[in-house]
Amino acid sequence: MTLLDSDIWNKKLFSDGWKDATREQPVTEPATGARLGTVGLATAEDVGRAASRAAEAQQSWAATSPQQRAAVLRRAGALFTEHAAEIEDWLVREAGSVRAKAGFEVQLALGECFECAGLPTHPQGEVLTSEDARWSLARRRPAGVVSVIAPFNFPLILGLRSVAPALALGNAVLLKPDPRTAVSGGVVIARVFEEAGLPAGVLHLLPGDGSIGQAVVEAPEVRVVSFTGSTPVGRAIGERAGRLLKRAHLELGGNxxxxxxxxxxxxxxxxxxxxxxxxxxxxxxxxxxxxxxxxxxxxxxxxxxxxxxxxxxxxxxxxxxxxxxxxxxxxxxxxxxxxxxxxxxxxxxxxxxxxxxxxxxxxxxxxxxxxxxxxxxxxxxxxxxxxxxxxxxxxxxxxxxxxxxxxxxxxxxxxxxxxxxxxxxxxxxxxxNQQTVDDEPNAPFGGVKASGTGSRFGGAAANVEAFTETQWVTVRPDIADYPF
Missing domain, CATH: 3.40.309.10 (Aldehyde Dehydrogenase; Chain A, domain 2)
Structure with missing residues (x-):
């Protein structure tokens, strides 16, 4: 059985294991219109269940030792290497990629995993000065549940560049790929992390249309939304996330x-x-x-x-x-x-x-x-x-x-x-002395003006900022004296 054998994912969702979906959509080859399979589509109810399970699973995943989380990311990178040809074939047929572009995207994906394997052991805070006789610390903690909404054009890397660092830093993830590229932008990622040993319930694959995108933004358990796509949709997501007091990292269009x-x-x-x-x-x-x-x-x-x-x-x-x-x-x-x-x-x-x-x-x-x-x-x-x-x-x-x-x-x-x-x-x-298309896993990526909310992807500093929360902690040697 190959990594992407259709018997595993056909008409199914990956949400605490592979389960039969109540909705489905053909996987179509854009060059010919040929049917490549059938992918399961999520419902709003599926999103609700997934968000609840993700919040539960995230607690134990965050408590997993840094080296254990790093090992999952390293195994994921090795799996991208081992199954590169199979994944490239899907990028060619489902996303319409030429072979060189597909190969480049897979190389970015494995590089992303290996780069993110260093995040669990990256410094997670700093020691602050204090006027009081105490220790004062600012520590980084996982945000909790992160929703990742990814587009069709570079479906694998544009989903993985948020999924991998979010997981590495101890979060659970709801992944909503574009339904037109739900295999190369969703099934691939789910299967790689499943085989890499990611615990059940930490990653959920929820393909669907805009209503599912809205659901993964609005789920109460979700604290951070990472969106890559068009500027009009990004504006709507940013507005909705703002009303719900959630952070939204938006990588949008460009001219x-x-x-x-x-x-x-x-x-x-x-x-x-x-x-x-x-x-x-x-x-x-x-x-x-x-x-x-x-x-x-x-x-x-x-x-x-x-x-x-x-x-x-x-x-x-x-x-x-x-x-x-x-x-x-x-x-x-x-x-x-x-x-x-x-x-x-x-x-x-x-x-x-x-x-x-x-x-x-x-x-x-x-x-x-x-x-x-x-x-x-x-x-x-x-x-x-x-x-x-x-x-x-x-x-x-x-x-x-x-x-x-x-x-x-x-x-x-x-x-x-x-x-x-x-x-x-x-x-x-x-x-x-280069053209405009370039990306590396260790480099900050993002735009200004209508292109998004700044460099929120790539590099340890940007990833830690994007997918963790800062908590202030103080420690005294004994209980302080108070005037009351």
């Missing part, structure tokens, strides 16, 4: 800029720009959505980027050697095409692409834009590269910042000039 400075190697810049815009069909929050090129290089860069776009094959990554696979569903495909068509109608020039190919979309380059056109203002979430020129560093900074989002920015060219520009930019991440 990320790549700035090409004068004197930059155009061929290398175009390669970086193509990777940033077209990796995983542009379905990444960090995708390069705006190419801002110095006027001295604008024509040459556009021609080089166009040549790269036209050379990228589109198709079914499970059966062909392609650079771009399918978009997640027909609705998203038509949305992308609509943004491109509306921008062309408004005066933009289509230099490459702009065409639906089966379930995919050709790598697209748009020029002649103004900053009020849809392809420039919106997060497209498709393989579209809008290009615009600039003349001065001040103008480049203004164009970058003239955006509701602030997730990731890449600057290509002279490092000294790039440093001066970076100091003027509002963004959660800035990469000099």
């Amino acid at each position: 990320n800029a790549l700035v090409v400075l004068p004197g930059t190697d155009v061929q290398k810049a175009a390669s970086a720009g193509a990777f940033g815009s077209y990796l995983h069909q542009g379905q990444i929050c960090m995708t390069t959505g705006r190419h801002i090129v110095h006027e001295s290089l604008l024509d040459e860069y556009t021609a080089a980027l166009t040549a790269k776009a036209e050379a990228l094959p589109v198709g079914d990554p499970a059966r062909e050697d392609v650079a771009l696979g399918p978009l997640i569903d027909r609705r998203q495909l038509e949305r992308v095409h609509g943004i491109v068509s509306d921008s062309v109608a408004a005066g933009a020039t289509l230099a490459a692409g702009g065409e639906i190919v089966g379930a995919g979309y050709r790598a697209t380059v748009l020029t002649g834009l103004t900053t009020d056109m849809p392809a420039w203002r919106e997060e497209i979430f498709g393989p579209v590269a809008p290009v615009i020129g600039f003349s001065t560093l001040e103008e480049a900074a203004r164009i970058v910042n003239d955006c509701e989002f602030g997730l990731s920015v890449g600057i290509l060219g002279d490092v000294g000039t790039a440093m001066k520009l970076a100091d003027r930019i509002d963004s959660g991440k800035i990469h000099i």
Whole structure:
């Protein structure tokens, strides 16, 4: 039996073991529409039971020794290594990933587990000074029950990057993956931790639609919500969590800029720009959505980027050697095409692409834009590269910042000039001489403005801050004297 044998999870939920679900949904391959299996869907009642059981199981899990919790995370990392090929196959077929992207995602997942294995033994507080004759301590304790809501695009790592640190720090977790990628973004994680020896009841898998997302936010036992997804949904979750006095960590959308400075190697810049815009069909929050090129290089860069776009094959990554696979569903495909068509109608020039190919979309380059056109203002979430020129560093900074989002920015060219520009930019991440898509388990990740609530993922400091509560403790050698 393999890790993901369908006999284990078909039509079931993982909630204190694998149990028959009362609702179900087909698992569909976006490239062909073929049915890959049937996943169980949660109900509001399932969420209520899971939250109650998670709160109970969390107490004993938090009391488990740090080395025992670390061992579970290390075994999880080893399982990702052992079953990498099987997991990659699911990412290719269910999420429409090309093989290289699937492999990269699995490597991120195993790295996340090994990195989080150090959290149980990480310092969990500090000794404070005090005016009184006592010890004064600030210690970190598990938050309790954490709800993790993850999207479809990088379904494995965008769920695991919250699940793994939350578990490592002694919390229980309710995981709600996108139902379109409930196997690669949910079943995989449940099976890995089940095999790694995580005690029953600590992790619950609850796929479903927005009503289930609402339920895992509102469950009374839940103290922290970790959400990755669109800005409109994130706003709603943040508002609801605020009313319930729960912490919500929100990693939201992006319309990320790549700035090409004068004197930059155009061929290398175009390669970086193509990777940033077209990796995983542009379905990444960090995708390069705006190419801002110095006027001295604008024509040459556009021609080089166009040549790269036209050379990228589109198709079914499970059966062909392609650079771009399918978009997640027909609705998203038509949305992308609509943004491109509306921008062309408004005066933009289509230099490459702009065409639906089966379930995919050709790598697209748009020029002649103004900053009020849809392809420039919106997060497209498709393989579209809008290009615009600039003349001065001040103008480049203004164009970058003239955006509701602030997730990731890449600057290509002279490092000294790039440093001066970076100091003027509002963004959660800035990469000099790299494109906008980058992530490492030990690095803080997050955005500003409409891209979220800051760096709440990655690195020991961010993870401890995200998934623990601070408790003040004082200790005196004897009972103090009081005036009453």
